[in-house]
Amino acid sequence: MCLLCERYGDGYERWYFNPANYARRLYKIRKEEAEALGAEANPQLAGGMAAVGREFLEAEEKGDIETVERLKQEAEASALAVHFGQVITLDEALKVIDIMYPIALMTCVCRRSMQGLPDEENFTCIGMGPGMYKWERWPETYRGGVQFLTSDEAKEVVTKMNKRGLVQGIYTFGTPYLGGLCNCDYPSCGFIRVRVDYGVKVL
Template sequence: MCQWCVEHGDGKKWYLNTRNYITKELFDSKEEIRTAADMLLRDSERMFGIDMKKGFPLLDKPIIGRIVGRSVRKTIEKRERGQVIPVEEAKSILNNANMAALVSCVCRQSQLGITKAKYCLPFTYLADYGKEWPDCSKGGINYISIEEAKEAVEKAAHRGFVISVYGFPVPFVGGLCMCEYPSCMALKSRLDYGMDYLIRKSEFVASHDIDKCVGCGKCVGKCQFRAILLSRTLEKALFNIKECFGCGVCIYACEQNAISLVPRQQVPAVREEW
């Protein structure tokens, strides 16, 4: 288990400990939750005071990028962060929720100009608080049942999107996201700018049964973390588990059932890789 689970899980994973789920009482009593929710959701086109459309590309500039990166790190470190999770974990989280909604994806909105993509899934009291997010609700808020929310994450994973759980801030569990690199700023920040604290690897890692693998290569393009290569010589996929985030998305691409997820703790080489 990762440090968040040790600190906030009461023996479970941090995101499955219902004590951490955002109720109205918790929301009203914790200023940090209100601040994180407002920053991310009410003022959806700005994040941590930065205009995401104009500010984010600055990170690609060598010197300015380092300065902006440092400033983002400073403001963000103690606030909202996320962790990649496989679909089954997302469903377990939703089993603990009493209401859910789909709202416009802030990243796709600011990076791609797409307002109708509803891939942010707040739940429990944050979904109710959604009524108060005028910006975020530009594309409307769809209130959905818990079963519909489970179907949405399942469908997203089949499409190749990575599912993550977000803390507002950690350990206060408030929403799921269905993301794609490079439009997802959390994934891009981690993969391109080394901002490891924004999104953590899952509690799992891919396990590849090389005997079942026929080398079709269907899993390769599904991995947003570049953890899979196809060896033309061996006619097999090769998994770099050091790069694997344990999202489980490649499993849906494999018709040979050659891929599964195993708990990260059971794999010494990546036990401490978050």
């Protein structure tokens, strides 16, 4: 059994089939800033490529293995606590859609930044859960707005994306709470790139 299933599965076959992991409270008592750090991922700051910065790239170029490994471990620990992803099969994605609510189609930040896709060609990601009711807080992330979908509509969208060759991945926004079902590919996806190109396990 994987670490995530042990921690967050609560008896379910996979941790992402546990409905409790989709049940983040929409409203909660405000905490002091220092106490709340890391408790909720801001989608504007989240992203796979954010896991590796200049220090990491320079250390890798110099062959400074010790620094590279330290920064990898720090990035992986940070991602696991706040915002990381896991690739899932199409069948698993369709099962997840039956659990999550609300469901909203949105533009992909990775594909926008890597390919410069205009919004009208870039509705490939699905936001889910109560956080979608607050999407207007981050207008740059949700450029083009969102399109709320029924479960059947979402399944149709994801199936079409899969046929186009896009990979399904599920993402936390404040672990263990799941907030994104992405449909992306290499080299567009920041998470896939960080994992494949740099070996950092954020996915």
